[in-house]
Amino acid sequence: MSEITEIRWHGRGGQGAKTIALLFADAAMATGKHVQAFPEYGPERTGAPVKSFNRLSDAPITLHCSVDSPSIVVVIDESLCDTIPVTDGLPSDGYLIINSKEAPSFYADKLNFQGKVFTVDASSIAIDEIGLNKPNTPMFGALVKATGILDFDKMLHDTRKKLEIKFSNKPEVIEGNVNAIKRAYQET
Numbered sequence: 001m002s003e004i005t006e007i008r009w010h011g012r013g014g015q016g017a018k019t020i021a022l023l024f025a026d027a028a029m030a031t032g033k034h035v036q037a038f039p040e041y042g043p044e045r046t047g048a049p050v051k052s053f054n055r056l057s058d059a060p061i062t063l064h065c066s067v068d069s070p071s072i073v074v075v076i077d078e079s080l081c082d083t084i085p086v087t088d089g090l091p092s093d094g095y096l097i098i099n100s101k102e103a104p105s106f107y108a109d110k111l112n113f114q115g116k117v118f119t120v121d122a123s124s125i126a127i128d129e130i131g132l133n134k135p136n137t138p139m140f141g142a143l144v145k146a147t148g149i150l151d152f153d154k155m156l157h158d159t160r161k162k163l164e165i166k167f168s169n170k171p172e173v174i175e176g177n178v179n180a181i182k183r184a185y186q187e188t
Contacts, residue, residue: 006067007054011076014046016136020053020133030158099135120188137177138184145188147170
C-alpha cells in the first residue's frame, strides 16, 4: 500500500483556499500522482473560516472521508491561529506553513508545536505581484518550498497553463500569480 500525504488548508472565505487545493490537485496529477481535493462546506461567507483538503499518493486513493490527521497544514490567514486549533491532528513531525511576517519560532512557541514551522509574508507578496490580498497562490509556492512535495518547475508550468485557461484575456493576472508563487518559494 502506498503512503498517502494529507494536507489541510485554513483560510477565510474569499481567500481562495478551495481554489488553491484544486490547483494543487491539478499540478500533482500532471506529475503522475493520484490526488483528491475537496472543501469542507458549512455556512461560509466572505471572511468566515474555511478549510480545504488534499490527499496525495503514488497509488490510487480509495479513502473517502474527512482529513483528521494531516501531515501538512497551510494557514492562509494567520489570524486563524488565534481563533481555531490549526495544529489539531498535526503530528509532531508535521509541517505548519503560515502566511505571516513573524519568524517561524514565534508560531512554534505560540502554538506549542514541535514540528517544522515555516512562514512567508504571502499577503504582501500578493499585493505586490497581483495587486490584491489573495495570498493563496503565494502559499502554494511556500508549500512546495517547505515540503518538496512537488517538483517546483513542473508545478509552476502546470499552474501557469491552468491560469492561462482561466484568465486567457488577463495576462497581468497570470504573470502576477506566477511571480507571486516564485517569490513565496524564494522567501519561505
